[in-house]
Every structure is written in structure tokens, then in C-alpha cells.
Amino acid sequence: KAGVTQTPRYLIKTRGQQVTLSCSPISGHRSVSWYQQTPGQGLQFLFEYFSETQRNKGNFPGRFSGRQFSNSRSEMNVSTLELGDSALYLCASSFTSTGAVNEKLFFGSGTQLSVL
């Protein structure tokens, strides 16, 4: 079974631009969640999707958005990039029939975003 796939692996953008990151979950997983990882703040929850619906959103500004498609693939978008958005963005998928995310998370390798 293929693991969680994230593309692209690296991105370099300038302030003010926007970016779209992609995540393909493990086949059969319907829950996809996104995280921002920085040396200072650690792993922080961005949002979680289940069956194309956003169920939860973390404490991030509205510039961060996402969506999930009918095949469970997910994208996240960051508009008007700021220097502080430089981070590793990880997505994770989870197999859950109840829709709860208190199950093990399978992470992708992440997208390293650098904002110049």
C-alpha cells in the first residue's frame, strides 16, 4: 500500500504570493489533517477534513485554507505569504469509520516552504 504522498517536496516563494500544497492519503483513509512544523512552535494543527467536509480548524489566520476532493485527496492553500509562513507543512491521513481522529496518524514527508 502506498503511503501518504505530498507534493511538491520543496517550494520557494516570495512575500505576497500564494501557494497550493497537495496531499494524497493512503487508499481507504477518509480523514486528512494538515500541520505546520517549525523549530520554535513544534507541530501545530491547521485543519482536518473528512468526506470533503472541514470538521476542525486550528488557530491560524484565514489566509490558510484547504479542501478535500471526493477521492479524499486534499489541498491546502496559503495566500498573501508572509516570512513567518516558512515551515514544513505535513499532512496526515487516518483510517476511521466513525470520523474521529483519535486514531493513529500516517504522515507524509511534508512540503518544505521557504518564503523570501
Place this chain on the structure above:
Amino acid sequence: GENVEQHPSTLSVQEGDSAVIKCTYSDSASNYFPWYKQELGKRPQLIIDIRSNVGEKKDQRIAVTLNKTAKHFSLHITETQPEDSAVYFCAVPQASGGSYIPTFGRGTSLIVHP
């Protein structure tokens, strides 16, 4: 919201020693407690988890203990090896909107010296 504290932030041991990492949490409704290992430049991977109906779980050299009354759980690694060197994260899912939001500890950088 959920408050998760993880200690220590850095742990340096000699090969063969034991290592213990502790996480405390605030939400008494939490019932699932995973530990993730992230090697340098790689993705976090689940190494062990425990549910609130048990107090301890072992998997070879790794064990997790849970004290629900005191609201803390710990990762124990025995007979450490250089390949155990990594950052370890605990996580506590907080119930929200019919689902859960995982709150992660800040991570512990474990260094095992040969």
C-alpha cells in the same frame, strides 16, 4: 484548549542506557495517547500508543505508561541504540465538533551516544 507539556526537551544518553520522556495534559476527557518518532529529515511515525483503559503497553524495547489520575503518560526506551536518536512527540487528541484535534508536545530530541 488542551495544554500538553513534554519534558525534557533534550535528552542525551549513552548506548545501552534507558530513556524516559514524559507528557502531561489538561483535558481529562482524552482517551488516546500516541507517541511519534521523527528522524532527521523524515516524516513523523507512530511508534506506540495507548488507550485510557490500560495503564501500560510494551513493544520490545519501547513502553508507554499512563496515569489518568495525574494526567500524564511517559515513553520508556530501554537498551537505547544509536538508531533511537530522533525527536519524539507525544500527542493528545482534544474532542472538538464531533471529531478530535491533536495537540502535540514540543518534542524531545533524544541523542544516543555510541
